[in-house]
């Protein structure tokens with residue numbers, strides 16, 4: 031009974047305390063709600079939360095996927111000049127950006143032409159397989175590593191992401207933080223020293239706890255100490271050491287003892303009052319004082335989430351992709367690891383966004399217009415995985431297959447540039463001087479100054495008209511242009527053999543046919559000396575059955591054939607009705623690979 035009496039006696043004060051506590055909690059809950067409304071408003075204004083830590087919004091590139099206009103491998107003057115001239119025309123008559131490209135090195139003759147008319151060489155493009163840059167990269171922003179774990183988690187939750195990229199001020203990638211890292215940090219209950227270890231800023235602590243700083247510098251950082259809840263004075267004395275972070279409520283003794291024990295920071299929960307005497311004591315003892323509307327349980331649950339992501343992010347051996355990486359290689363890597371998101375870096379190592387496996391579905395094949403060729407063996411590597419939109423050519427219709435319908439224009443003229451000259455007229459586009467110069471040079475080069483059997487009256491007429499626009503005397507200009515090849519300084523056998531080199535496929539036989547055009551006999555003799563010992567090696571290197579080098583003398587209008595391949599002496603003797611012996615034959619009147627060299631061989635071999 032006594033016990034009951036006591037209980038009865040004590041009932042009222044307990045009830046009172048509970049009542050008071052409930053009221054306080056109700057008030058606190060309301061404050062938290064108010065605070066979060068404020069936070070949302072601030073976030074919307076882009077001033078708070080993870081959004082405030084975004085380094086730089088990702089710019090949306092304007093028209094990032096141009097059409098490439100490209101000639102054959104080992105490009106000659108026609109391939110380069112036609113790519114430039116057709117891209118220029120397409121840019122006048124369409125809204126899509128067209129860029130000229132080249133599938134190989136520029137010959138001396140072509141360099142002379144470009145220099146003469148002040149035109150830059152197209153950029154090199156030797157592989158058109160899809161790359162990382164051809165898929166839709168998710169422009170996820172990069173974040174400042176000082177962002178708190180809580181802000182990172184909120185951003186991931188709101189944006190349905192499981193990884194964020196942390197970048198440095200210069201835009202390079204610093205690390206990755208994943209939901210898993212946050213979960214690990216959160217669940218590691220025993221690492222109560224994490225705030226100090228992670229050098230957490232008071233600002234992060236204030237954001238996380240939605241708190242106010244009563245004493246201390248919000249710009250400062252937590253340097254050390256463990257987090258404890260200050261319950262009774264007795265337990266506090268045995269638990270708390272100098273530098274610790276102590277969570278307390280409104281108990282005067284607890285607040286006092288925390289400071290006495292050398293706490294570096296006191297977090298006062300449920301927005302409890304802190305008497306001025308305590309604040310003064312805290313100031314004198316260099317103890318920061320923060321109030322939070324959260325109760326002790328909630329505050330101790332989330333306080334460690336104030337630590338900056340910098341401390342937890344993965345920064346070593348990050349798996350990143352370059353924009354130029356071929357997609358099939360990226361897919362292999364993606365299949366071999368368990369990550370979901372992969373950061374993408376540009377050529378300067380700057381972070382540009384992330385990709386996941388899902389992005390691979392939205393692949394944009396590179397768009398191509400092929401000029402001056404239609405054989406697959408001459409087309410740029412990877413063309414099968416690109417989208418060919420058009421082919422403009424003047425060669426035999428060859429082996430190239432396309433996946434869809436294309437605009438295929440093939441005319442039996444001496445030069446692709448002559449077809450382009452027509453197309454400028456058809457589209458009513460005035461030809462500027464530099465384009466006229468390039469088209470003229472291409473015609474002169476392909477028709478060997480109208481002497482090649484491939485030259486038609488139309489080529490001659492077009493070329494003369496273009497010369498008029500360019501302000502050039504055809505004969506004088508051609509002499510200078512062809513002489514550019516006669517400068518052999520610094521040239522190697524390999525370079526001579528592969529500058530103008532094409533592969534032809536006759537059934538299962540592969541023939542490589544290269545041509546060198548020279549004006550003087552001295553040049554021809556020198557070139558023969560340089561290349562004749564290297565033909566068989568060149569044939570093997572390219573995996574060919576036959577290799578023929580046409581050493582053409584422009585002035586004599588004749589060609590010495592140098593060749594390697596089983597039984598070629600007989601084949602060549604029969605094909606051109608000449609004496610062919612020891613890999614050598616002179617064919618007078620031969621200047622054209624297309625019209626004179628290839629057709630008889632095709633009949634005999636194919």
Ligand SMILES: [Mn+2]
Pocket residue numbers: 108109402424444445446476
């Ligand atoms: Mn051509």
